[in-house]
Amino acid sequence: MPKKEAQAILPAYPSIETLAPYQIGKPIEELTREMGVTDVIKLASNENPYGSSPRVTLAITQELDKLARYPDGNGFGLKQKLADFYEVSPNQVTLGNGANDILDLLARSFVGHKDAMVYSQFAFIVYGILAKAQGALGIEVPAVHFAHDLAAMQQAVVKNTQTKMVFIANPNNPTGTVLEIEEVRNFIANIPPSVLVVIDEAYVEYCPAANHRALLDEFANVVIVRTFSKAYGLAGLRIGYALSSESVAEMLNRVRQPFNVSRLGLAAATAAIDDTAFIERSNQLNIEQRRWLGSQFDALGLGFIKSAANFIMVEIDNASSINQALLAQGVIVRPLQNYGLDNWLRVSVGTPEDNLRLIDTLRSILNNDAL
Ligand SMILES: Cc1ncc(COP(=O)(O)O)c(C=O)c1O
Structure with missing residues (x-):
């Protein structure tokens, strides 16, 4: 045809x-x-x-005779490891097939077709794709000097009452610009608590100053998204994760596919995180x-x-x-x-x-x- x-x-x-x-x-x-x-x-x-770390090679090798078996669909070992690393409960951790899977789960769980998502001009292009995929309104806020204009983003969130989610990429891809924690804290404090703030920290290991993990304890509407694809050198295995409140994690868990992280991915990430x-x-x-x-x-x-x-x-x-x-x-x-x-x-x-x-x-x- x-x-x-x-x-x-x-x-x-x-x-x-x-x-x-x-x-x-x-x-x-x-x-x-x-x-x-x-x-x-x-x-x-x-x-x-x-x-990637030599520990990854060893961990993967040890899994090779188990490939006929499904992975642990709940990712128990990796979640526990991440929970210890970040001092959160394992119930606050969601695993994904790369951070992109996590971003997708967030959009599918919290944004419907009459809703809006706010993000910056020149921010990671996937945010706009997610808005379209959900049939939602993608509100792109003009950047200042290629960086997020948080004051303008705050106004956009407040003005568009149908906003359900706002993305902050920190550092941002492709511009490489970074926001201080105080600016982000101030931003979150001035938007409705019903709007989910997704802080995408895919590159945080290259910029420890962009570690905004502390905000998770201060605001229930914060989600921090990270990945093993960049500094950990595991892009080919596709492993990302979110740190959030337990109730947000619970929603993502309802939507995700049963085995969204592979056996090799789980083993590799669990080993990689130890090699600081x-x-x-x-x-x-x-x-x-x-x-x-x-x-x-x-x-x-x-x-x-x-x-x-x-x-x-x-x-x-x-x-x-x-x-x-x-x-x-x-x-x-x-x-x-x-x-x-x-x-x-x-x-x-x-x-x-x-x-x-x-x-x-x-x-x-x-x-x-x-x-
Ligand atoms: C800002 C940002 N977020 C998320 C991702 C997705 O990473 P992955 O799905 O490989 O974990 C990328 C990858 O380029 C990125 O640049």
């Missing part, structure tokens, strides 16, 4: 018909397949360039390399946003053509047209070798002007 006809017979929910899907960072295998480039580096998805030295080292290397990249962008005369995370947004004319030229040389970064940031690229902070290659390749492209 021709595609058009199928659409007419099976119309999707109206807001989904107009929904632009999430654009992932180009996988290395795809670039090789499409352009025949084999020596590829990927600086496009903010993964940990140093891999690995996280500290990753953080330290990230700080050094982020600083180095900044100095190189300065030397190339490129503007960039000061970042608190493991990526940097860099301003560049002809970003789209530069991106293509980088791809042809086997360097994958992230174009940001879908954020309305046509003259910007986001680069993940890689290993010293990867960063050197990025800068050398970029310099030769810019000098050559061969676009």
